[in-house]
Amino acid sequence: xxxxxxxxxxxxxxxxxxxxxxxxxxxxxxxxxxxxxxxxxxxxxxxxxxxxxxxxxxxxxxxxxxxxxxxxxxxxxxxxxxxxxxxxxxxxxxxxxxxxxxxxxxxxxxxxxxxxxxxxxxxxxxxxxxxxxxxxxxxxxxxxxxxxxxxxxxxxxxxxxxxxxxxxxxxxxxxxxxxxxxxxxxxxxxxxxxxxxxxxxxxxxxxxxxxxxxxxxxxxxxxxxxxxxxxxxxxxxxxxxxxxxxxxxxxxxxxxxxxxxxxxxxxxxxxxxxxxxxxxxxxxxxxxxxxxxxxxxxxxxxxxxxxxxxxxxxxxxxxxxxxxxxxxxxxxxxxxxxxxxxxxxxxxxxxxxxxxxxxxxxxxxxxxxxxxxxxxxxxxxxxxxxxxxxxxxxxxxxxxxxxxxxxxxxxxxxxxxxxxxxxxxxxxxxxxxxxxxxx
Numbered sequence: 001x002x003x004x005x006x007x008x009x010x011x012x013x014x015x016x017x018x019x020x021x022x023x024x025x026x027x028x029x030x031x032x033x034x035x036x037x038x039x040x041x042x043x044x045x046x047x048x049x050x051x052x053x054x055x056x057x058x059x060x061x062x063x064x065x066x067x068x069x070x071x072x073x074x075x076x077x078x079x080x081x082x083x084x085x086x087x088x089x090x091x092x093x094x095x096x097x098x099x100x101x102x103x104x105x106x107x108x109x110x111x112x113x114x115x116x117x118x119x120x121x122x123x124x125x126x127x128x129x130x131x132x133x134x135x136x137x138x139x140x141x142x143x144x145x146x147x148x149x150x151x152x153x154x155x156x157x158x159x160x161x162x163x164x165x166x167x168x169x170x171x172x173x174x175x176x177x178x179x180x181x182x183x184x185x186x187x188x189x190x191x192x193x194x195x196x197x198x199x200x201x202x203x204x205x206x207x208x209x210x211x212x213x214x215x216x217x218x219x220x221x222x223x224x225x226x227x228x229x230x231x232x233x234x235x236x237x238x239x240x241x242x243x244x245x246x247x248x249x250x251x252x253x254x255x256x257x258x259x260x261x262x263x264x265x266x267x268x269x270x271x272x273x274x275x276x277x278x279x280x281x282x283x284x285x286x287x288x289x290x291x292x293x294x295x296x297x298x299x300x301x302x303x304x305x306x307x308x309x310x311x312x313x314x315x316x317x318x319x320x321x322x323x324x325x326x327x328x329x330x331x332x333x334x335x336x337x338x339x340x341x342x343x344x345x346x347x348x349x350x351x352x353x354x355x356x357x358x359x360x361x362x363x364x365x366x367x368x369x370x371x372x373x374x375x376x377x378x379x380x381x382x383x384x385x386x387x388x389x390x391x392x393x394x395x396x397x398x399x400x401x402x403x404x405x406x407x408x409x410x411x412x413x414x415x416x417x418x419x420x421x422x423x424x425x426x427x428x429x430x431x432x433x434x435x436x437x438x439x
Contacts, residue, residue: 019309023139023388026314027321027413034322046319067319068395071312073219073233078308079167080237081301086164088242098165099365100356101158104376105165107355108383109133109173112347116339124404125334128397130173131408132343134389135166136416140382143420150431151378154370159379162352170389175231178396186224190232193218197239206241206296228396241296313388320391321413323406333407340411344390345418349380378427384419386412 033042046067051060061069087098112132120126140163144156197214205211215236222232331337356376360367367376394408 019313022310022314023317026318027387030318030320030322031413034324039322039324042322064319067312067315068392069223069229070219072316072392073230074304075233075308075312075316076171076230077215077233077237078301078304079164079171080234081240081297083164083168083234084238084240084242085297085301086161100359100367101161102165103359103365104158104162104352104356104380105135105169107351107353108135108162108166108348108380109169109351111351111354112343115347116335116343119335119339119342123334124401125336125339125398127177128336128339128394128404128408130170130177130393131390131397131412132340132347132386132415133166133173134170134386134393135163135348135383136385136387136389139385139387139416139420143382143385143424144379147424147427151427152370152375154368155375155379158368158371158376159382162379162383166383167389170393171231171234174228174393174396178228178393182226183224186221187227190218190221190225190227193221194235194239197236201239201241204241204243206243208240208296208300211236211240240300243295316388316391320395321409323410323413325410329407329410330403331407333404336404336407337411337414340390340408341415341418344384344386344412344415345381345422348384348419349377352380352383353377374430375427378423378430381419381423381426384423385416386419387416390416 030042033039046064047062049058049060049062050066051058053059113129116132117126117129120128140159144151144159193214197211197218200210200214215232218236219229219232222235223229353373353376356367357373359365367373390412391409394405394412398404398408
């Protein structure tokens with residue numbers, strides 16, 4: 001019984017949709033708690049201060065800020081690593097390959113942004129135009145993975161690549177439009193830290209430790225600059241080296257020279273199950289070599305990804321999705337709700353479809369042969385799941401305006417749910433129609 005439960009839990013966490021499912025559960029739990037008798041404890045908990053007091057000075061911040069500013073930097077570091085990997089080796093290599101999903105992402109950002117901004121132009125809420133521009137890669141991919149064989153593999157690749165390009169666009173929007181008071185001195189320090197990181201990369205330093213230490217200093221500098229500190233995480237990601245210390249041929253050679261002969265030789269004479277001293281030393285040597293043959297970028301991404309997917313993101317969802325729905329909530333604040341829902345549910349698919357169609361017709365890039373325009377429209381609907389990034393931008397856009405922030409979060413939850421449901425049903429029905437045509 002225990003082994004079956006363990007296998008079930010293990011298979012869940014190895015599923016690509018697991019992160020999105022866990023994020024959804026935590027967001028739902030946050031909404032339940034925020035509307036229960038425990039709501040005061042819930043909100044007060046995230047405002048608790050955590051840090052170090054030196055004399056009269058307190059160095060720290062609230063738990064909410066620790067999560068949104070510090071721990072979310074790990075999420076953005078992984079996003080940066082994914083973007084770099086895609087540009088170097090993945091679906092964004094070369095102009096022709098990158099143009100189709102990148103222009104799709106651009107359309108999926110511009111049209112929702114225009115819809116929101118036009119509805120809220122001239123109001124205090126117009127600054128929230130960046131909210132419906134984002135796509136939640138974990139949620140969108142999670143929904144698509146749950147659809148299984150109902151969607152072609154090429155469409156999954158398209159959505160993932162689109163979401164990566166969308167994340168890059170969201171990062172640029174955050175850096176350009178959501179910067180508070182600008183501090184020139186700290187900005188120059190940030191540039192100096194970034195320059196040192198670039199020099200390390202150029203000098204072919206492949207040990208991750210100096211990059212991570214300087215990355216922390218860069219985060220502090222950017223945080224004090226006024227630019228949102230998550231930008232520092234993305235900048236750090238672009239400086240992480242790709243090339244490993246040892247190539248695969250050299251690694252295979254060392255293994256065959258030392259490991260195989262030694263173990264076979266000792267196995268003949270060994271009567272007990274204990275390893276010989278020389279064999280233990282060989283295993284330690286192999287462990288060192290196996291680390292050297294791994295790409296630093298992939299090694300860091302692989303090490304951080306589980307922490308991001310199964311701890312940081314669920315915590316972010318639980319901390320930020322909690323909105324108390326009462327009769328006092330003002331649904332009529334400017335056109336926040338209408339702008340976000342129309343932007344994510346309508347603007348996303350329309351923008352993605354129009355931009356990819358024009359891109360294809362103007363021969364800027366080629367649509368994958370195994371993906372139909374109906375598929376692209378369905379993927380565009382799923383791209384309307386903005387959840388994590390949208391909530392993140394919402395916190396920046398409205399700041400201390402709790403009423404507007406809560407309304408925007410509620411709107412994001414409604415819009416993301418609608419986008420997920422409509423997109424899923426659309427792709428399921430489309431698959432059934434295609435299946436009937438073939439048979």
